[in-house]
Amino acid sequence: MFSQTAEYALRAAVYLAMHPEGLVGSETLAKETRVPHGYLSKVLNDLVSAGIAHSRRGPSGGFCLARPATQITVLEVINAVDPIRRIATCPLGIPSHGTRLCRLHRRLDDAIATVETALSASTLADMVERPGPRSECSFPLQPRIRRTSRSG
Numbered sequence: 001m002f003s004q005t006a007e008y009a010l011r012a013a014v015y016l017a018m019h020p021e022g023l024v025g026s027e028t029l030a031k032e033t034r035v036p037h038g039y040l041s042k043v044l045n046d047l048v049s050a051g052i053a054h055s056r057r058g059p060s061g062g063f064c065l066a067r068p069a070t071q072i073t074v075l076e077v078i079n080a081v082d083p084i085r086r087i088a089t090c091p092l093g094i095p096s097h098g099t100r101l102c103r104l105h106r107r108l109d110d111a112i113a114t115v116e117t118a119l120s121a122s123t124l125a126d127m128v129e130r131p132g133p134r135s136e137c138s139f140p141l142q143p144r145i146r147r148t149s150r151s152g
Helices: 004-018 026-033 037-049 074-081 103-120
Strands: 053-056 062-065
Touching (some): 004 037, 004 074, 026 037, 026 062, 037 062, 037 074
């Protein structure tokens, strides 16, 4: 349902929410979120343009959130890079339908509205994993341990 671009934007935004103490360099952000650096640059530019992130150029530059993570919704991040599209008119182009959707398209649009409501009720702060016994995953990703076989 969500594009790869939206996934990458969410990874980057959540990582920035996890590191509010300063700027995060784009290379670090790309490595830690496993997003290709070139693609991440485009995503970060979109987040900056949308007022979700700030950037500073130069050797001590990097990215940070423009507002506290409690004030940025998941929906904002997604809409900054790949906006969710509602069904406003008949997708089949039937002139007599106009903005009055048939039952199928009304139901689909209602489902999209439900998703928007859920995402707008979730902030980046809600997405930050708190360490503890109930942690579900380790994000940022932990380095993979390379195991070598020993032949004797």
